[in-house]
Amino acid sequence: MSLRAEDISYRVGGRTLLDQVSVEVHTGELVTVLGPNGAGKTTLLKLLCGDLRPHAGEVVLNGRRLRNWSRLALAQQRAVLPQHASLSFPLSVTQVVRMGRAPYRGQGRAVERDVVRAAMRAADVHHLAERSYTQLSGGERQRVQLARVLAQIWGAADARARFLLLDEPTSALDLAHQHQVLSIARDMIKRHRLGVFAILHDLNLASGYADRLVLLHAGQVVAQGSCDQVLQAALLEATFGVPLHIAPHPLLPGRRLVVSGAGEYSSD
Amino acid sequence: MNQAVLRRPRSWSLAEQQHGVVGIGALTLGLFGAAILALGSGAVAISPGQVLAILAQPLGLQLPWDYAQGQAAVLLQIRAPRVLMAILVGAALAVSGAAMQGLFRNPLADPALIGVSAGAALAAVAAIVLGSSLAAVVGVTVIAGVVPLAAFCGSLAATLLVKRLATTEGRTDVATLLLAGIAIQAIAMAGTGLLTYLADDEQLRTLTFWTLGSLGGATWQTLLIAAPLMLLAIIGIPLFAHSLNAMLLGEAEAGHLGFDTQRLKQLLVLLVAAAVGAAVAVSGIIGFVGLVVPHLLRLALGPDHHWLLPGSALLGASLLLLADLLARTLVVPAELPIGIITALLGGPFFIWLLTSRRHRMD
Numbered sequence: 111m112s113l114r115a116e117d118i119s120y121r122v123g124g125r126t127l128l129d130q131v132s133v134e135v136h137t138g139e140l141v142t143v144l145g146p147n148g149a150g151k152t153t154l155l156k157l158l159c160g161d162l163r164p165h166a167g168e169v170v171l172n173g174r175r176l177r178n179w180s181r182l183a184l185a186q187q188r189a190v191l192p193q194h195a196s197l198s199f200p201l202s203v204t205q206v207v208r209m210g211r212a213p214y215r216g217q218g219r220a221v222e223r224d225v226v227r228a229a230m231r232a233a234d235v236h237h238l239a240e241r242s243y244t245q246l247s248g249g250e251r252q253r254v255q256l257a258r259v260l261a262q263i264w265g266a267a268d269a270r271a272r273f274l275l276l277d278e279p280t281s282a283l284d285l286a287h288q289h290q291v292l293s294i295a296r297d298m299i300k301r302h303r304l305g306v307f308a309i310l311h312d313l314n315l316a317s318g319y320a321d322r323l324v325l326l327h328a329g330q331v332v333a334q335g336s337c338d339q340v341l342q343a344a345l346l347e348a349t350f351g352v353p354l355h356i357a358p359h360p361l362l363p364g365r366r367l368v369v370s371g372a373g374e375y376s377s378d
Numbered sequence: 379m380n381q382a383v384l385r386r387p388r389s390w391s392l393a394e395q396q397h398g399v400v401g402i403g404a405l406t407l408g409l410f411g412a413a414i415l416a417l418g419s420g421a422v423a424i425s426p427g428q429v430l431a432i433l434a435q436p437l438g439l440q441l442p443w444d445y446a447q448g449q450a451a452v453l454l455q456i457r458a459p460r461v462l463m464a465i466l467v468g469a470a471l472a473v474s475g476a477a478m479q480g481l482f483r484n485p486l487a488d489p490a491l492i493g494v495s496a497g498a499a500l501a502a503v504a505a506i507v508l509g510s511s512l513a514a515v516v517g518v519t520v521i522a523g524v525v526p527l528a529a530f531c532g533s534l535a536a537t538l539l540v541k542r543l544a545t546t547e548g549r550t551d552v553a554t555l556l557l558a559g560i561a562i563q564a565i566a567m568a569g570t571g572l573l574t575y576l577a578d579d580e581q582l583r584t585l586t587f588w589t590l591g592s593l594g595g596a597t598w599q600t601l602l603i604a605a606p607l608m609l610l611a612i613i614g615i616p617l618f619a620h621s622l623n624a625m626l627l628g629e630a631e632a633g634h635l636g637f638d639t640q641r642l643k644q645l646l647v648l649l650v651a652a653a654v655g656a657a658v659a660v661s662g663i664i665g666f667v668g669l670v671v672p673h674l675l676r677l678a679l680g681p682d683h684h685w686l687l688p689g690s691a692l693l694g695a696s697l698l699l700l701a702d703l704l705a706r707t708l709v710v711p712a713e714l715p716i717g718i719i720t721a722l723l724g725g726p727f728f729i730w731l732l733t734s735r736r737h738r739m740d
Contacts, residue, residue, distance in 0.1 A: 199483075
């Protein structure tokens, strides 16, 4: 079971934003997309979730083309965490998280209540249940939105494969909350039939949590594979245009540590 | 202890439910009271008991209050259509305002903002001023019926034009919709101004009716023409409560949750155009109801559209009923345009809103 892009291309006004890109996410893994601004990361995510349609190629979810999915069936199969949530009305945290159960209307209040409660627990916002969303801090809001999308793809009795797409989930968060969000994603993968696709900017965060990395540059996949395969100094320097130094992670075997702008602090 | 924590969301949800039910109940009672008060007030005084007795008579009920036949005639022929019209117009404007605010995720949105009211008014004014030369040919009574029809066509034309401007490749962009609405409104106001300049004295008096609003023209006949369109919105828009709640999260987010946001936008804009067009057609431009009423209710009941939309209909009806009562009793035997009263109440409220929002941001 997978979410797969097969040779997809996307153009806007004669400019090619994505050029024959193929990526896939299987259940049980966290795939991270890296790349400089304008590389096409967000476009790729929008194509994978169905917001945009590719001009060439296909997006395939669990063996069926995305365009053949009904709106509702798709909503039960994949959730998308936005980069910036635009909610500016004082809904309570519970009301926001409960919105994640919208694709399952008619499944009964008891199930809804249980899932909403479990999702709030998983995202560590259950103590905020009665608070107004607009009065929360940026980190708390992001976790509430995370709880909402977790509730949306919470594995019920059926064991269908579900997918979670995260658009720079850590961009507005401090260090502790960055790790918390990715830990929650990892934990969900362990406990549900879930695949996660995340855009990240922090190479070390990606190195620490991802099963596979995809490196995107100017609309094309430059490299994809394990940390060892993708986090190569020459590859990253060519992509990001910044001098880089790469070392083995002192604590995590098989992971790597990336130090950027290495030229600045050379001793001579 | 663990039990208490686990149970919290459930009791919370129940409390919310009770809060909403109590709120809607109170608003219903309020509307009932306002209607009895409005039906009884005026040049011919009718006590609340007499009002109930007169209304119960056609239902075959005998209530222990005596009334004169003249009172019954005034109530049934003059006041009842006007009161019903105030209820429908108030409810339609308030529900439309609440729907626009949810759709645009902007608590300051109003049907006037997307050019609907201005388009309706321009068409009505054009019918009044340019129709006078036509009236010599086809007769004055025909023109009187043409004006509301023109208002409705104007609102629909403005809405479709704004929507067309904001739609590319089948997708309607909300920000462009607002900006296009402002542009259309400016053009419509310029047209109205030009026609006002051309109008003669008698036409100017009729124009005041359109630009300041009045329910003085309400009869059973006009009510019958305008009611279906307004009822369509008052009953239809609350059916979209669930979708509008999801829209609060953001348009893309609502789409990811399985909602058909394109269809939602199109249906709501059409429902609002129909309701506001019909309202302007029979009562002219009455501002601030669509803005103030949903705001007050959000403070009292919260932003959940399941309560907000029916609540707005009830409170909008009550407020316009009371505003109309003031309009026709303050300067007897003359009447004030109702738009002046809603603006005098709504303007200061709007300023309070702006300052309290700024304080919250500080």
